Amino acid sequence: MNTAATDTLMQPFVKLTQSNTELLSRYATSPEVTTQAVQVAEGLMRQMQGAALKLSNSAAFGDLAQGLMNNYLQFWTELSYSLVAGFSQGQSSLMRQAEAVTSEAIDATQANARRARQAA
Secondary structure, three states: OOHHHHHHHHHHHHHHHHHHHHHHHHHHOOHHHHHHHHHHHHHHHHHHHHHHHHHHOOHHHHHHHHHHHHHHHHHHHHHHHHHHHHHHHHHHHHHHHHHHHHHHHHHHHHHHHHHHHHHO
16 A cells, blocks of 8 residues: 555544544643642542541551661661671781781791892
């Protein structure tokens, strides 16, 4: 099928879609619809605030808040212990490495001193 024939065949569908889109846009932006949409949204917000207030005063919410606080307290306690342990291990590891480097330097110096005496 050639393009001109396809365009001619599709033209009524394209016009219908464009016309309906324009109508829906005018409807959605009309002052009456906008005013009602704002009123409905405000009503929903008031209902949600009331429901949230009721839920926040419930025993279940209290249990949730207390449980979350306990979880975070335990987390921070364990994290601080692991950081202290890591620092302690890091310090002892650093001391072992320093001792090993010092020992190697002493061994190398003594070997050089022996070679120098043998050469003399």
